[in-house]
Amino acid sequence: MTQPRALSAGAKEEAVAVIGAGPAGLMAAEQLAEAGYQVDVFDAMPSVARKFLRAGVGGLNLTHNEDLQAFTERYTHPELVRPWLGVFGPDHLRQWVNALGIETFVGSSRRVFPVQMKASPLLRAWLQRLREQGVRIHTRHRWTDLALVAEGYQLSFDVTEPGTAGSERINTTRRVNTRLVVLALGGGSWARLGSNGQWSRILSRTGIKTTPFTPSNCGFDYPWSEWMRERFAGQPLKPVALSLGSEVPAGKPADTDASVWRTGEAIITRHGVQGGLIYQASRALQQRIELNGFVQIYWDLMPDRSHADISRILAQPRGKQTFANFLRKRLAFSGARAALLNELAPQTARDPDSLASAIKCLPQRLHSARPLDEAISTGGGIPANELSNELMLRRLPGVFCAGEMLDWDAPTGGYLLNACLASGQVAGAGAVAYLNHSGAPS
Numbered sequence: 001m002t003q004p005r006a007l008s009a010g011a012k013e014e015a016v017a018v019i020g021a022g023p024a025g026l027m028a029a030e031q032l033a034e035a036g037y038q039v040d041v042f043d044a045m046p047s048v049a050r051k052f053l054r055a056g057v058g059g060l061n062l063t064h065n066e067d068l069q070a071f072t073e074r075y076t077h078p079e080l081v082r083p084w085l086g087v088f089g090p091d092h093l094r095q096w097v098n099a100l101g102i103e104t105f106v107g108s109s110r111r112v113f114p115v116q117m118k119a120s121p122l123l124r125a126w127l128q129r130l131r132e133q134g135v136r137i138h139t140r141h142r143w144t145d146l147a148l149v150a151e152g153y154q155l156s157f158d159v160t161e162p163g164t165a166g167s168e169r170i171n172t173t174r175r176v177n178t179r180l181v182v183l184a185l186g187g188g189s190w191a192r193l194g195s196n197g198q199w200s201r202i203l204s205r206t207g208i209k210t211t212p213f214t215p216s217n218c219g220f221d222y223p224w225s226e227w228m229r230e231r232f233a234g235q236p237l238k239p240v241a242l243s244l245g246s247e248v249p250a251g252k253p254a255d256t257d258a259s260v261w262r263t264g265e266a267i268i269t270r271h272g273v274q275g276g277l278i279y280q281a282s283r284a285l286q287q288r289i290e291l292n293g294f295v296q297i298y299w300d301l302m303p304d305r306s307h308a309d310i311s312r313i314l315a316q317p318r319g320k321q322t323f324a325n326f327l328r329k330r331l332a333f334s335g336a337r338a339a340l341l342n343e344l345a346p347q348t349a350r351d352p353d354s355l356a357s358a359i360k361c362l363p364q365r366l367h368s369a370r371p372l373d374e375a376i377s378t379g380g381g382i383p384a385n386e387l388s389n390e391l392m393l394r395r396l397p398g399v400f401c402a403g404e405m406l407d408w409d410a411p412t413g414g415y416l417l418n419a420c421l422a423s424g425q426v427a428g429a430g431a432v433a434y435l436n437h438s439g440a441p442s
Contacts, residue, residue, distance in 0.1 A: 038136075297364050
């Protein structure tokens with residue numbers, strides 16, 4: 001835990017609190033510190049921004065380089081997110097990252113990454129700047145209560161502190177009085193990294209209504225055969241395209257209506273399927289499962305070839321080659337894609353037209369999403385009607401909220417991180433206005 005320090009030069013005597021040291025909370029802290037306020041950031045974990053660091057392991061996707069209107073429409077509640085992106089959209093985010101000394105580039109998918117492809121250099125530079133601004137960070141502080149007091153609010157924390165050498169850690173309770181607090185406690189997934197949604201119980205005691213959490217950007221279950229599970233779990237499906245069941249009748253060649261197909265990658269897991277294509281469709285998949293008890297999806301296993309082209313190649317003599325070798329040599333069709341075809345359509349006739357149809361439009365029925373805690377993000381949280389435009393809780397003047405604890409969601413691709421940072425900036429600016437004007441912002 002960071003030990004309290006003297007106020008930084010020029011800081012106002014009044015200290016304010018931010019709970020949650022992820023991107024949204026740190027961004028709110030930065031706005032308050034730049035305005036001259038002493039900021040104390042509290043986080044339950046032993047170190048900060050753990051989910052942010054985990055998300056950057058495979059290459060930190062900062063944002064997406066597309067038209068702002070199209071960018072905004074990716075969100076489940078664009079009317080909520082649109083004002084945030086007007087303040088801190090993709091271009092603002094890249095400028096902010098550059099100011100930290102981190103260069104960025106646009107990949108072939110139009111996603112934006114830091115040149116180093118890692119989250120840790122960005123976080124180190126950011127924390128250094130926050131320290132220079134006088135921000136104090138207190139780890140191992142788990143928020144447990146909020147109470148109204150004469151000058152604002154009293155926050156209660158369960159604190160875990162290392163004891164003397166060889167002794168067990170000591171649990172204590174700490175109470176902090178503050179006039180203003182920014183909450184940025186995340187959604188309901190990845191509890192091991194600090195985001196467990198337990199804050200909703202605290203706010204419910206004050207009358208704040210929340211929408212139940214649902215998994216988003218998540219995988220889905222499918223009962224693979226033992227052969228499929230043992231041989232191909234972890235294997236990528238690429239390139240493939242995906243379409244939802246209500247859009248493509250079974251057996252319809254995919255190239256007859258390309259508009260309903262989305263091309264990308266997916267992954268076979270021991271439990272079912274996940275990956276980019278599945279994540280992008282996860283909200284729609286869950287809605288159809290809730291409505292019908294299942295959803296039928298369709299795979300195009302060769303989106304770069306037409307049905308007619310595949311059928312023509314399959315009609316060629318294969319001589320003494322095994323069927324698997326023929327597919328591999330003539331169509332470059334093997335591995336996980338071939339295994340998926342064999343798993344989902346083992347009885348498909350071997351005549352060229354029927355097999356081409358199965359390759360171009362392979363049905364799979366899904367019945368359930370993976371558990372909430374495994375999801376990359378979650379839908380649900382605090383709805384817009386509980387918040388002012390500045391992201392202050394209407395029922396609790398001086399309490400602002402930001403990040404994934406609000407009821408919005410988006411697919412992977414930089415949209416999640418951009419909105420978290422943007423909401424942190426809006427909440428932080430709103431908190432500054434509240435403090436400066438000694439009342440709620442208009």
